[in-house]
Amino acid sequence: MNRLRLFRSCGMSLCAATVLFSLTGCPYTFTGASVPKHLKTIAIPLVDDQSGFGEAGLRERFTTELTNLFISDNSLEVTDRTTADSILEGVITAVSDAPSVVGQGESVSKRRVTMTVRFIYQDMKVRKKLWEKSFSQWGDYESGGGLASQRETGLQESIKKVTEDILLETVSGW
DSSP states (O other): OHHHHHHHHHHHHHHHHHHHHHHHOOSOOOTTTTSOTTOOEEEOOOOEEOSOOOOTTHHHHHHHHHHHHHHHHOSSEEOOTTTOSEEEEEEEEEEEEEEEEEOGGGOEEEEEEEEEEEEEEEETTTTEEEEEEEEEEEEEEEOSSSHHHHHHHHHHHHHHHHHHHHHHHHHTOO
16 A cells, blocks of 8 residues: 555656646757857868778768758758858768678678768867767668669668767767
8 A cells, every 4th residue: 555655656746747847848958968159150061081982972972961960950050161150070081891791601691881980070269179089880781683772772871870970979969
């Protein structure tokens, strides 16, 4: 009987806390948690490709994906370099394509594209480097058939994952 009373009491407290937070609003937010308040805009110049991977248009695709992610997130307004409060500059340092799943008879059933990039995020208002970091992510694709078109799937997945990591580091600092 005492357990039931305790459960009801805790349940009521949890319910009251939930109602209180929904009426007053929670004072904590995760969006823009680590972005200094004076930074409102960001410039994302064309990413350099020093990987030697030989994928035509890779730097443009990567930059477009990263820029679109920041536009969607809306924590910082994307603008040009001359007027930006902050700048995010990067280099694609490595891209590899290797077997990831080997089946019977040593046949490769899946391959993995791994991309590594290095980025620097700078506060242009106070002329300070906020962070410098390398990121690495991967994307798998089925082996066989039209290898070039299938490899595109793995490459796009690796770009998506690494750009999400960069966004999170910039606006959340996790």
